[in-house]
Amino acid sequence: xxxxxxxxxxNIKLRIEKVQAMLKAQDLNALIIPTADPHLSEYLPEYxxxxxxxxGFTGSFGILLVTADFAGLWTDSxxxxxxxxxxxxxxxxxxxLAPGNLNHIEWLANQLQEGDSVAVDGNVLSISDQDKLLDxxxxxxxxxxxxxxxxxxxxxxxxxxxxxxxxQHEAQFVAQSAASKLAAVRAGMTDAGATHxxxxxxxxxxWLTNLRGSDVDYNPVFLSxxxxxxxxxxxxxxxxxxxxxxEKSLKxxxxxxxxxxxxxxxxxxxxxxDLLLLDPSKIAVGTLSKIVDDVGFIEQIxxxxxxxxxxxESDIEHVREAMRQDGAALCEFFSNFEARLxxxxxxxxxxxxxMLIEVRIQQPNYxxxxxxxxxxxxxxxxLPHYRATPENFSTLDIAKGGLLLIxxxxxxxxxxxxxxxxxxxxxxxxxxxRDFTLVLKSHIALARAKFPEGISSPAIDAICRAPLWQAxxxxxxxxxxxxxxxxxxxxxxxxxxxxxxxTKERAMRAGMLTSNxxxxxxxxxxxxxxxxxxxxxxxxxxxxxxxFLQFETVTYCPIDTRLIDKSLLDQVELDWLNDYHSQVYIxxxxxxxxxxLEWLTQRTQAI
Numbered sequence: 309x310x311x312x313x314x315x316x317x318x319n320i321k322l323r324i325e326k327v328q329a330m331l332k333a334q335d336l337n338a339l340i341i342p343t344a345d346p347h348l349s350e351y352l353p354e355y356x357x358x359x360x361x362x363x364g365f366t367g368s369f370g371i372l373l374v375t376a377d378f379a380g381l382w383t384d385s386x387x388x389x390x391x392x393x394x395x396x397x398x399x400x401x402x403x404x405l406a407p408g409n410l411n412h413i414e415w416l417a418n419q420l421q422e423g424d425s426v427a428v429d430g431n432v433l434s435i436s437d438q439d440k441l442l443d444x445x446x447x448x449x450x451x452x453x454x455x456x457x458x459x460x461x462x463x464x465x466x467x468x469x470x471x472x473x474x475x476q477h478e479a480q481f482v483a484q485s486a487a488s489k490l491a492a493v494r495a496g497m498t499d500a501g502a503t504h505x506x507x508x509x510x511x512x513x514x515w516l517t518n519l520r521g522s523d524v525d526y527n528p529v530f531l532s533x534x535x536x537x538x539x540x541x542x543x544x545x546x547x548x549x550x551x552x553x554x555e556k557s558l559k560x561x562x563x564x565x566x567x568x569x570x571x572x573x574x575x576x577x578x579x580x581x582d583l584l585l586l587d588p589s590k591i592a593v594g595t596l597s598k599i600v601d602d603v604g605f606i607e608q609i610x611x612x613x614x615x616x617x618x619x620x621e622s623d624i625e626h627v628r629e630a631m632r633q634d635g636a637a638l639c640e641f642f643s644n645f646e647a648r649l650x651x652x653x654x655x656x657x658x659x660x661x662x663m664l665i666e667v668r669i670q671q672p673n674y675x676x677x678x679x680x681x682x683x684x685x686x687x688x689x690x691l692p693h694y695r696a697t698p699e700n701f702s703t704l705d706i707a708k709g710g711l712l713l714i715x716x717x718x719x720x721x722x723x724x725x726x727x728x729x730x731x732x733x734x735x736x737x738x739x740x741x742r743d744f745t746l747v748l749k750s751h752i753a754l755a756r757a758k759f760p761e762g763i764s765s766p767a768i769d770a771i772c773r774a775p776l777w778q779a780x781x782x783x784x785x786x787x788x789x790x791x792x793x794x795x796x797x798x799x800x801x802x803x804x805x806x807x808x809x810x811t812k813e814r815a816m817r818a819g820m821l822t823s824n825x826x827x828x829x830x831x832x833x834x835x836x837x838x839x840x841x842x843x844x845x846x847x848x849x850x851x852x853x854x855x856f857l858q859f860e861t862v863t864y865c866p867i868d869t870r871l872i873d874k875s876l877l878d879q880v881e882l883d884w885l886n887d888y889h890s891q892v893y894i895x896x897x898x899x900x901x902x903x904x905l906e907w908l909t910q911r912t913q914a915i
Contacts, residue, residue: 320364320398324379326462327362331376337424338416339458340441341372344432346592347508347531350798351524354467356432358459365394367693371412372400375419382412385784386692389831417444423451430454430594435586435607438593454593472522474530474549476557477514477794478673481722483620486518486561489612490541496611497536502585504578505610507534509590511796512612517543517563519554520794526679527796528719533571533595540564544571572598579603587613609813613801616792618819623793624843627821628862630673630723631841635864635892636899637667637718638727643907649706649733656703657683657696660714668718678717678724678797685733689713689835692785692827709734711744711834711871717797726797726823727863728839732871741873743828744836748872749775750826751838752881754787754804754859755888758847761818761855764810765802772804772826783827791821791841816857820844824859838867861888864895866911874915886914 331339341363345356350368359365359372363379367387373380380401383391391402405411410418416426426445430438433454441452460466493516497505507513510529514520521530532545541563550558555565566574576598578584583604590610619627641664648655660683668674684694685702689711696702704712712733717726730744754772765788770777772787786805789798801813802820825839840863847856866889877885889912900908 317397323362327374330458336427338375338426340428343370346431347510348434348590351526353470355469363400365391373412389691413444420450422449425451427453427456429457431592433593435588435591470523474519474521474554477518477520478721481626482518483622489516492615493611500585500606502606503582505536505585515616516612535574542566544568575599618817619793626722630720631862631864632895633671634725635896637671638865639900639904639908640667643903657701664716673721675719678719682715684713686710686834687832690829690831704733706734713835724792724797728837730836744871745873745876746779747826747828747836747838752884754824758856758858761857762815765804765814765816766806766808766810769804769806788822788824818844818846864892869915
C-alpha cells in the first residue's frame with residue numbers, strides 16, 4: 309500500500325535535506341516537529357501541519373525528529389502499517405511507540421552529546437511536554453531552544469491562517485448562557501486560588517462563549533485564546549471574524565475582544581502578585597514567552613473542561629434527538645448501500661464516505677462530518693485510523709468477500725455523533741463471525757456495567773476487555789473517549805483506557821457522554837469495531853455502598869446480526885441485544901419509510 313507518488317517522496321527527501329542544512333547553519337543538533345498548534349488541538353489548520361508537510365505522513369498523531377544525519381517519525385500502533393507505507397522511500401525511519409521501545413525524548417538523550425542543542429517551536433510545544441524534555445536533557449547538559457521556528461525559512465509556501473466567520477450556537481440548543489458559564493469558571497478559579505486563568509484549548513473557548521467556527525476541519529471551533537480575571541474576560545481572536553452582533557452579545561456576557569496576537573503582551577502585564585491558572589497540557593510554551601519570571605502558576609485541568617464534560621438534561625435530550633436523526637440517515641444509507649451491492653454495482657470505500665454525507669446532509673441541523681470517515685474493507689479495516697483516498701482505496705469485491713468496517717459521525721447543532729458498524733460483503737466465514745461476536749460480547753459487557761460514581765474512567769476498561777482477554781485477544785486503542793456537545797468528537801477528561809493515568813479528573817460523573825468501542829484487528833486480514841455512544845446516568849436509588857452509575861446507550865442503529873455466532877452469546881447478552889434492537893426500532897420507525905423502513909424492520913428482528 310503506497311499513498312504517495314515517487315515525485316512526492318522525492319520532495320520529502322529534499323525538504324528533509326533543507327532542514328538538515330538549516331540545522332547546520334544555525335548550529336543546532338536536532339529539531340523536533342510535533343503534531344500540534346498553539347492550542348494543542350487534534351485537528352490542525354494547514355498553517356500548523358508542519359509535521360505532515362515535512363514527512364508526508366498523514367496520520368493524526370506523530371512526532372518527527374531530524375538531526376544532521378537522521379530523520380525518524382514516532383507514532384503508535386494505530387498507524388504503524390499506515391506510516392510504514394507513507395514513509396517508505398523518503399529516508400524517514402518509522403519508530404514504533406510501544407512498551408520497551410525508546411520514545412523520541414529518550415532516543416535524543418541517548419544520541420546527543422553534552423552541550424548539544426535541540427530546537428522545537430515553542431508555539432506548538434505544551435508546558436507539560438517541555439517539562440519532559442527538560443527532565444531528560446538537564447542531566448546531559450543538552451540545551452532546549454523554543455524561540456525559533458526553523459521551518460519558516462524552509463516552508464516558503466506555507467498556508468495562511470484561516471479567516472472563517474464565527475457563528476452562534478443556536479439558542480434553542482443552548483441550556484446555559486455565556487455569562488453563567490463564565491461565572492462557573494470564575495468559581496473554579498476561586499476554588500483554585502487563582503487571580504487569572506488562561507485558556508488556549510479551542511473547545512473550552514467555544515463552549516464558554518456559546519460560539520462556533522470553521523477554522524479546522526470536523527470540530528466547529530475557532531482560533532483564539534481567553535484570559536479571565538475576577539472582573540474581566542478577554543477573547544483574543546482575529547477580530548475580522550467577529551460580526552457586530554456577536555461582539556455585542558459577547559459584551560453583554562462580560563467578554564471583550566482583543567487581537568489574536570496580543571495574548572502574549574497581555575500575559576506580560578501580569579505581576580508577581582498574580583496567580584495564573586492553566587492546564588500545562590493545553591498551553592503552549594510560546595504563548596507564555598513574555599510573562600515575567602515571578603508570576604505564580606497553578607497547573608491543573610481547566611474548570612471549563614470539567615464543566616462541559618457534564619451535559620445538562622436538556623443537552624442530553626438534544627443529543628438523543630441528534631442520534632435519532634443520525635440513525636434515520638444511517639437506515640437510508642445502509643438500505644441503499646446493500647441494495648446497490650445486491651444489484652452488482654461496483655462500490656468502493658470512497659463511495660461509502662460520499663453516500664454517508666449525502667444522507668446526513670438531509671437531516672435537520674446538520675453542519676459537517678465530525679471526523680474523516682473510516683471505511684476499511686478487509687485488511688484496510690485492520691488499520692484503526694485508515695482513511696481511503698483517491699490515490700489509495702479498495703473496491704468492495706463481493707466475489708472476494710469479507711468485512712467492511714465503517715466508522716463515521718456528524719456534527720449537528722444539537723449534538724455530535726460517532727458510530728462504528730461492520731458489514732459483511734459477500735461470503736462471511738465462521739472466523740469472521742467468531743471475532744465479531746467476541747467484540748460484541750465486549751461491547752455488551754461495558755454497556756451493561758454498573759460502577760461507583762466518581763470511579764476513575766480507566767479503571768472500568770477491564771470490564772469491556774474481559775471477554776476478549778478470556779479468548780487471549782486484545783486491541784491497541786482505548787475503549788472509550790468523551791464526546792462533546794456540538795464540539796470536539798474527542799473530548800476529555802474521561803477516557804476508558806487502561807493506558808490512561810488514573811487521576812481524579814478522569815472520574816466518571818452523571819451526564820458524561822462517552823464512546824463504547826471495543827475492537828479486534830488482524831493485520832492483513834480484517835478489522836472489527838462496534839461503537840455506540842453512552843451517557844452516564846444515576847441509578848435511581850443509592851445502595852448502602854454509595855451512589856452508582858450505569859450507561860444509557862443513545863446511538864440508534866442496528867448491529868448486523870448476520871455476523872453473529874449465536875452459540876457464543878449467553879442469554880443475558882442475547883436479551884441485551886434484542887432489547888437494544890427493539891429500542892432502535894421504536895426510535896426510528898416513524899423517521900424512515902420505504903426501503904429504509906423495510907431495512908430497519910428486518911435488521912432489528914430478535915434473534
